[in-house]
Amino acid sequence: MPWIPNTQIASSGGALSLIEEIILSIAGTTIDFQNIPATYRVLVIYVYARGDTAATFVNLDLRFNADAGTNYHREFLAGTGSSSTASQAVSDTEMQIGEISAANAPASYFAAGSVHIPYYANTVGFKAIYAETFDSRGTAATTQIRMMAGGLWLSTDAINRVQLIVAAGNFVADSRATLYGIT
Numbered sequence: 001m002p003w004i005p006n007t008q009i010a011s012s013g014g015a016l017s018l019i020e021e022i023i024l025s026i027a028g029t030t031i032d033f034q035n036i037p038a039t040y041r042v043l044v045i046y047v048y049a050r051g052d053t054a055a056t057f058v059n060l061d062l063r064f065n066a067d068a069g070t071n072y073h074r075e076f077l078a079g080t081g082s083s084s085t086a087s088q089a090v091s092d093t094e095m096q097i098g099e100i101s102a103a104n105a106p107a108s109y110f111a112a113g114s115v116h117i118p119y120y121a122n123t124v125g126f127k128a129i130y131a132e133t134f135d136s137r138g139t140a141a142t143t144q145i146r147m148m149a150g151g152l153w154l155s156t157d158a159i160n161r162v163q164l165i166v167a168a169g170n171f172v173a174d175s176r177a178t179l180y181g182i183t
Contacts, residue, residue, distance in 0.1 A: 014182055016044070021178040027052055027170035031177045032041035033162045040181030045115040045162065047133070047177045051102040053169035056137035057145070058102045061165040062093040062115065064153050068093050074151035081142050094165055095151040098133025102169070108181065110175070111135035120159040127153040 017040070022031050036043070051058035063072075070091040076098070077086045089096070100111035113133030120127060130150045137143040153159075164177055 001146045003070050010166045017181050019181050023176040024171055024173050026173050029166060029170050031164040033179045036160050038158055040116055040183055042182040043117040043120050044180045045177055048110055049100045049175035050110045050172045051100050051166045051169050052172050053102045054104060055102045057105045057135055059096050059167035060098045061167055062097050063094045063163040063165060064159045065157060065161045066068040071154040073153060074149060076149035078145055078147045080145050088108045097131035097149045099135050101135045104160060105137045109136050123156050123158055127159060
C-alpha cells in the first residue's frame with residue numbers, strides 16, 4: 001500500500017482499489033492504461049519491468065492522454081553508493097520518471113518503481129506527479145541506482161489515460177504495471 005498521511009486516512013478512509021493490471025506476454029514499447037475512471041482522488045502505479053535495449057539501463061517515461069506535445073517538465077535525483085546526480089528538463093514530449101534494467105544488466109534483473117498522481121481528475125490546475133524507482137545494472141556496489149522524480153504535465157485536462165514508455169527498445173515479456181485508485 002502506498003504511503004498515505006495519517007490525516008488523509010482518518011478523514012477519507014484512503015481505500016485502495018485495483019483498477020487494472022497489465023502483464024506483457026510479449027515485448028512491447030508501452031504499458032497503456034486507458035479509460036481510467038474519474039472516481040478516485042489519487043492514482044498509484046506500481047511497475048516491475050526490464051528493457052531489451054543493448055545497455056545496462058534504459059529510461060522509463062510517462063505520457064498522459066496520449067499527449068506527445070512538448071508539455072512535460074521533470075526533475076530527478078539519482079543516488080548510487082555515496083554519489084548523487086540531479087537532472088532537469090522542460091518542454092519534453094514525455095516525462096522521465098526513472099530508469100529500468102536493460103539487456104546488458106545481469107539476467108533476471110528487473111527494476112521496481114511507483115508513480116503517484118494526485119487529483120488526476122481535477123480540471124483546475126496542471127498535473128503534478130512524483131515517482132521513485134530502483135534498478136540494478138550489475139553486481140558491484142556502484143551499479144545499484146535509486147531515483148526520485150517529480151514532474152508536471154502542462155494541461156488542465158482530467159487524466160483518463162497513462163502510458164508507461166521505454167525510451168529505447170521494448171519492455172521485455174513479463175514486465176508489468178498495476179494501476180490503483182485511492183478514494
